[in-house]
Amino acid sequence: MASIRPVISVVIREHTENAAFFWAQRDTLAAEEVPDTEAIAFVDDRLEANLDALRIAGPATWPFIIEAFEDFPEKGELFVMAHRALETGDVRRLDQAAAFARAAVDGSRGLCGAFEWLPPRVTAGVVRDWIDAADPIRIEAAIAALAAHGGSLGDRLPGLLEHRDERIRVAAKRFRQRH
Template identity: 35%
Template sequence: MSGNSSHSWQSEKRPAIPEIVRGHIENGASLWVQYQELREALPEDDTIVQHAWRRLSANLRGAELSGDLGWELSLAQAEDFPEAGEFFILTWLALVVSDRQRLGKVIDLVAENPESIVGVNGAVTLAPVKWLSPFVQGWLESPQWPARVAALAACARHGQDLGSRLPVLLSDRHPEVRMHAVRLLARTGAFEPQLLAELKIDKNPNVRLEAALLLAESGDREGALEVLKALVEDPKTADAVAQRALDRAATLADDDEIKDWVRTMLAKGELDAQAIRVVGIHGDAASWPWLISQMEKGATAEIAGFAACDMLGCELTIGTFFTDDPMRVSDEVAAQYDVDFAILPDVQQFRIALATERLSPLLGEERSLRARTLDRYRAEARSATA
C-alpha cells in the first residue's frame, strides 16, 4: 500500500519539473522586457529597477540550473514564439555554458526572425566579458548578419575599439550591422567627417537616425537637425523611428527654429502622422484651422485629434472635443475607422470653440504639457554642456 502510494506520488511529481522550468523561462522572457522598459525610464540604481533585476535574476538562475532541459524548452519556446524576450533567454542559456553549437542555432533562428535580434543583444549586453570573449572574434568574421550585430553590441557594451575594422562594418551590406556600427562609433568618439557624410544619406532610416544622434553628439547641431527633420517628414519612416527623431529634434532646436519648421509643414498641406504631431506640440493658434481640416480627413482624423490634445495639454476624453458617436463624424472619417469602437475628434465642437474663442486662454502663453517638458529637456541639456 505504502509502496504504491510512493510510486503514485513520484509519478505525479515528475511531470511538474518541466512545468517549473518552463515557468522560469516564460517569466524570465517577460521580466526581461519589463526590466528593459524600466531601465530606459528610470535610473539604474532606482529601487524599482533593482527589484525587477532581482526577479529576472532569480528566474534566470532557475533556468540555468535546469541544464539541457532548460535549453530544450527555451528553444521550443523561441521557435513557437520568436519574440525578443524568448531570444534573450535562449541566448543567455547558450552563453552561460559557452556552447558554440547552441549559439550557432540562435544565430540561425534570428536570421529567420530578424526582430528577435533585440533579445540576443539584450543577453550579450548583460553577459560578463568572460562569457563573450571566446565568440566575439568569430562573430565579427561571420557571414551571418546577426552574429556581426551581436559582436558589435558586445564591443559597444564593454568598450572594445575595433580600429580599422569599424569602417568596414559601417559600410556593411546589412542595415542592422551598419546601425550598430554607428553606435559603436559614437562610443569611440572618432567622428570622421567623411564617414558621417555617408551615414547621413544611408538608405535605411534607422541608420540615418543613429547618424543624426552621432552628429548631435559631435557638436554638429544643424547637421543633426537636418537629418532628424527629414526623418520626421518622410512618410516612409516607421512610427517608432519618427517618434525618436521628433523627440531628439525638439531638444536640439530652439523655439524660433521649431516655429519655422511648423510653418514649413503647414505650407506643404499633406503631412504624415509624426509631422502632424509636430504641429500639435509646437504650433500656435494659427495652426488650429489647419488641424481642424486634418480632423475632417479619413486618413489623418485620429492623429490630428491626438495633436490637438498635445497642444491643449489635455487628456483624450469623450464629451468635450472627442466623441464615440458615429453620427458626429464625417462619412470619410467613418469609412476609415471602426466607429463602433473609435474615439474620434468632434470637429463641430472644435469649430464652436474657435468661433466663441473658448480656446484663447489655452492657446496664449500657456504651451502644452509635452512642449513644456521638452523645454525642460533643452534647459537640462544646455546646463549639462555649460
C-alpha cells in the same frame, strides 16, 4: 516519484517564460528616453533569479526554451536561448539562436541582449569569431557586446560604418557614439 516530474516541468517552464518576460520588460525600460533605473534594478533582480533557476536545471531547460521560442518567437525568448547557449558554451544552440534571430520579432535585439548581459569572460571567444563573420546577425551581436563592455573595434570601425547591411551600419554608429 512519477508525480514529481510534472511539477518540475511546470517549474522549469515558468522560469523560462518569466526570464523571457523580464528581459523583454527590462529591454523596453532601458530604451526609454529617460530610463527608470529603480524599475530596471527591480526587473534585473527578478530576471537574474529566473536565470539562476535555469542554470540549476541545467540541460533539462532546453526543451522548454525551444518550446517557448516556438510559441512566442520574440526578443525575450531569444534572449533566454542565447543566454543559456553562451553561458554553457553550447555552440550548436548558439548557432540555432543566431538562425532563430532572423525569424523572431526583434530577434537581433534578443540575441544582442544576451551578449550585453553576460560578462566578456563568457562572450569574448564568440565575439572574436563573430566580429569577422559573413552573417550580419552575428556581427551585430559582436558589436553589441563590445559596445556594452567597453571593447574596441579598432581598425574594423570604418568598414563597419560602410557595411552593406544597414543594421551593421546602425550598430557601428551606435558604437562610435558610445566610445
